[in-house]
Amino acid sequence: MDFNLSEDHQMLADSLRRYLTDNYDIETRNAQVYAEPWHSPETWAGLAEIGIVGAFISEEQGGFGGSAEDVSVIFEEIGRGLCAEPLLGALMGVRLLAGLGRDDLVEAMVAGTARTALAVYEPNVACDLSHLEAKARQDGDDWRLSGRKSAIYGAPGADHLLVAARTEVGIGLFLVNSPELISATMVDGGGVSDLVMDELKAECLSSDCRSELEDALDMGRIALCAEAVGAMAHLIDLTQDYLGQRQQFGRPIASFQALQHRLVDMLVELEQCRSITIAAVAGFGAKDQARNVSMAKNLIGRMGRKISEEAVQMHGGIGMTWEYPGAHYAKRLVMIDHQLGDHNDHVLRLIELGDASQGEAA
Amino acid sequence: MDLEFTSEERAFREEVRAFLKDNLPEELSEKVAAGKELSKEDLLRWQAILHERGWLAATWPEEYGGPGWSAVERHIFAEECALHSAPRLVPFGLNMLGPVLLKFGTEEQRREILPRILDGSDWWCQGYSEPGAGSDLASLKTRAVRDGDHYVVNGQKTWTTLGQHANKIFCLVRTSTEGKPQEGISFLLVDLDTPGVEMRPIRLIEGGHEVNEVFFTDARVPAANLVGEENQGWTIAKYLLTHERTNIAGTGFSIKDMERFHRLAGQITRDSRKIADNPIYAARAAEIEIELEALRITNLRMLANAKGGAAGGIESSMLKLKGTQVRQAIQDLYRSALGPQAAPMADELSENELTVPVEAARAAPAYFNNRKLSIFGGSNEIQRNIVAKELYRR
Numbered sequence: 001m002d003f004n005l006s007e008d009h010q011m012l013a014d015s016l017r018r019y020l021t022d023n024y025d026i027e028t029r030n031a032q033v034y035a036e037p038w039h040s041p042e043t044w045a046g047l048a049e050i051g052i053v054g055a056f057i058s059e060e061q062g063g064f065g066g067s068a069e070d071v072s073v074i075f076e077e078i079g080r081g082l083c084a085e086p087l088l089g090a091l092m093g094v095r096l097l098a099g100l101g102r103d104d105l106v107e108a109m110v111a112g113t114a115r116t117a118l119a120v121y122e123p124n125v126a127c128d129l130s131h132l133e134a135k136a137r138q139d140g141d142d143w144r145l146s147g148r149k150s151a152i153y154g155a156p157g158a159d160h161l162l163v164a165a166r167t168e169v170g171i172g173l174f175l176v177n178s179p180e181l182i183s184a185t186m187v188d189g190g191g192v193s194d195l196v197m198d199e200l201k202a203e204c205l206s207s208d209c210r211s212e213l214e215d216a217l218d219m220g221r222i223a224l225c226a227e228a229v230g231a232m233a234h235l236i237d238l239t240q241d242y243l244g245q246r247q248q249f250g251r252p253i254a255s256f257q258a259l260q261h262r263l264v265d266m267l268v269e270l271e272q273c274r275s276i277t278i279a280a281v282a283g284f285g286a287k288d289q290a291r292n293v294s295m296a297k298n299l300i301g302r303m304g305r306k307i308s309e310e311a312v313q314m315h316g317g318i319g320m321t322w323e324y325p326g327a328h329y330a331k332r333l334v335m336i337d338h339q340l341g342d343h344n345d346h347v348l349r350l351i352e353l354g355d356a357s358q359g360e361a362a
Numbered sequence: 363m364d365l366e367f368t369s370e371e372r373a374f375r376e377e378v379r380a381f382l383k384d385n386l387p388e389e390l391s392e393k394v395a396a397g398k399e400l401s402k403e404d405l406l407r408w409q410a411i412l413h414e415r416g417w418l419a420a421t422w423p424e425e426y427g428g429p430g431w432s433a434v435e436r437h438i439f440a441e442e443c444a445l446h447s448a449p450r451l452v453p454f455g456l457n458m459l460g461p462v463l464l465k466f467g468t469e470e471q472r473r474e475i476l477p478r479i480l481d482g483s484d485w486w487c488q489g490y491s492e493p494g495a496g497s498d499l500a501s502l503k504t505r506a507v508r509d510g511d512h513y514v515v516n517g518q519k520t521w522t523t524l525g526q527h528a529n530k531i532f533c534l535v536r537t538s539t540e541g542k543p544q545e546g547i548s549f550l551l552v553d554l555d556t557p558g559v560e561m562r563p564i565r566l567i568e569g570g571h572e573v574n575e576v577f578f579t580d581a582r583v584p585a586a587n588l589v590g591e592e593n594q595g596w597t598i599a600k601y602l603l604t605h606e607r608t609n610i611a612g613t614g615f616s617i618k619d620m621e622r623f624h625r626l627a628g629q630i631t632r633d634s635r636k637i638a639d640n641p642i643y644a645a646r647a648a649e650i651e652i653e654l655e656a657l658r659i660t661n662l663r664m665l666a667n668a669k670g671g672a673a674g675g676i677e678s679s680m681l682k683l684k685g686t687q688v689r690q691a692i693q694d695l696y697r698s699a700l701g702p703q704a705a706p707m708a709d710e711l712s713e714n715e716l717t718v719p720v721e722a723a724r725a726a727p728a729y730f731n732n733r734k735l736s737i738f739g740g741s742n743e744i745q746r747n748i749v750a751k752e753l754y755r756r
């Protein structure tokens with residue numbers, strides 16, 4: 001058994017952490033993520049330069065990583081640094097494009113010159129792709145898409161949108177260039193879009209790639225879990241520091257057991273969240289992928305909210321302010337639960353997958 | 363045992379209902395229902411409507427322009443206002459300074475100040491907290507030094523809610539450093555126009571501006587603005603804290619929010635199933651409703667006791683604790699029910715643009731903003747301390 005990071009992973013984590021510490025303090029971040037274009041092309045280029053997008057795919061595919069561990073190492077740092085650059089869409093997009101052999105786009109993405117977002121979910125769809133309604137219809141050499149996509153994270157300003165839609169043979173994936181989007185700011189920073197499609201012209205990448213899509217989404221969920229672990233770790237550090245410094249009744253509030261025990265509970269939950277994420281990372285590509293991913297996404301969703309609420313509460317008024325970095329970590333932790341299926345959706349998915357112990361016995 | 367309101371009380375409820383139906387402007391209740399920020403004009407407009415009916419200052423005696431209601435009537439009124447999404451009444455003048463002046467003020471202060479609260483000429487804000495004095499209020503440092511017939515005030519207050527609309531602030535200030543810290547505090551009224559008083563905004567977690575910090579630099583305040591005696595401020599502050607607070611459990615807000623949740627749950631479909639039919643959401647909603655119903659009865663029990671003169675600080679502490687927990691649980695459920703649609707700050711976007719129901723557009727910002735409920739007015743930890751202290755007093 002060895003839970004330590006390999007040397008390469010440690011180096012990757014270190015260089016990303018250094019980049020974010022040097023270039024991405026909270027004021028810079030907040031100035032970038034709450035107004036159009038909701039991210040910074042400069043930061044994006046910086047991240048590409050240290051190889052972040054390339055690390056999402058394997059060497060054969062034109063990158064230099066691609067394992068679930070690569071992804072989780074990166075996203076844990078993204079979480080710790082509260083980086084709101086649209087990496088999640090890039091992760092899922094570049095993996096799908098690489099799998100479908102679109103080397104031209106992959107190359108541009110790895111270089112940081114093209115950015116994609118993934119449009120799968122619809123207003124009525126939370127987690128389970130069987131319910132997708134958007135349709136694709138062949139029209140000579142082109143395809144036409146109809147329906148509505150919503151909550152497309154990181155879509156504003158993306159060069160390409162990968163859109164999932166029903167075809168006659170399954171769930172296909174389509175490329176839309178420079179799409180017209182309805183965009184808004186997210187509460188936790190960054191941009192999000194809806195896409196209304198009425199016979200929208202698109203290029204077909206695959207007429208059925210449901211299982212590839214599921215894999216990309218599961219990898220996205222692992223990324224979110226790892227991001228949450230990084231954000232939790234940092235927020236707990238901030239809370240611990242604050243309780244130690246803040247004086248009330250002539251002593252640090254860290255001396256009140258009512259708060260000490262809660263800080264300890266937060267730490268225990270962090271360890272649990274780290275473990276369940278490791279389980280999802282280890283199980284990626286194996287038989288229990290879906291089960292492990294859903295277990296992780298459920299626990300992360302519940303504990304992200306708990307740790308967020310506890311941190312704000314124990315900071316008192318300071319925790320409620322925009323000025324205080326911890327407040328933005330707290331928002332991110334709650335909102336991670338809203339992405340790619342929340343804790344309820346994933347517990348339902350687990351129930352549908354069946355009893356875990358049966359798998360063990362068989 | 364009798365869980366029913368008397369026929370007079372039921373008639374009173376009908377009267378309040380009819381009044382709200384006829385007089386509460388729709389633009390206002392729609393804003394409240396959608397969790398939107400109300401402007402100063404909005405708040406003053408509603409206040410004027412209530413004032414005209416003589417219903418503005420629920421806790422004041424008739425002699426000073428209050429309606430002379432019993433505790434139960436005040437409760438019914440507050441609950442109906444919440445159920446009809448009436449704008450909340452800013453409590454600082456009406457429910458804090460008013461009762462303080464009635465109990466500790468001079469007749470002159472009452473005659474001069476109370477009518478200006480009622481007709482909206484004065485907007486009061488509360489200057490208790492300081493950067494170094496939150497839960498530990500007695501450690502406050504803002505100094506007021508007597509100089510002839512003035513006090514010279516120096517220091518800083520913070521978290522001043524809606525101070526940006528206010529022209530007056532009531533403050534706890536230090537007038538003595540001798541004895542226990544509680545013993546050197548006074549209750550002082552300050553005009554915000556006074557030279558040397560400066561207010562700066564603080565932005566909250568979700569981006570809104572509702573609190574401020576206030577700086578005092580050699581601000582000269584007439585000694586006549588002292589309420590009660592010098593160094594009596596702590597007694598006054600404590601009076602307010604333990605003063606029976608009818609709406610502290612906020613059950614009206616919770617009932618209303620639960621109603622909104624059910625409406626949303628009937629509208630939103632996820633993975634081909636209405637949220638209302640999703641067993642996880644249904645179970646969670648039912649559990650919260652059970653707690654809310656218990657709280658509603660607990661509130662009534664304590665109200666009935668208060669009528670008999672048995673109101674105590676620990677009742678209001680317990681009601682605050684549970685009331686905020688229930689309210690926050692509903693906010694969480696509501697935000698969560700929106701799924702990925704909760705992410706955008708969709709304030710300015712209409713129904714046809716993003717897919718969020720207009721009413722629900724502010725679910726996430728409202729959830730984050732309402733984390734304050736368990737922090738201000740004495741945090742939930744402090745409420746627990748108060749109850750525990752009382753339990754082991756003997």
Ligand SMILES: Cc1cc2nc3c(=O)[nH]c(=O)nc-3n(C[C@H](O)[C@H](O)[C@H](O)COP(=O)(O)OP(=O)(O)OC[C@H]3O[C@@H](n4cnc5c(N)ncnc54)[C@H](O)[C@@H]3O)c2cc1C
Pocket residue numbers: 246248249253256258259313314315316317318320487488489490491493495496497498520521522523524573734737738739740741742743744747
């Ligand atoms: C939105 C908002 C509006 C407000 N409006 C006003 C206003 O209009 N006027 C005004 O004067 N004030 C106002 N306040 C201030 C509010 O009353 C204080 O924030 C509150 O009393 C807590 O103080 P603090 O923020 O300094 O936290 P601290 O006192 O520093 O507390 C930090 C944490 O430690 C806990 N803690 C502290 N002491 C103990 C203890 N002995 N045992 C266990 N736990 C403890 C607290 O519960 C909290 O979780 C407002 C605050 C907010 C957030």
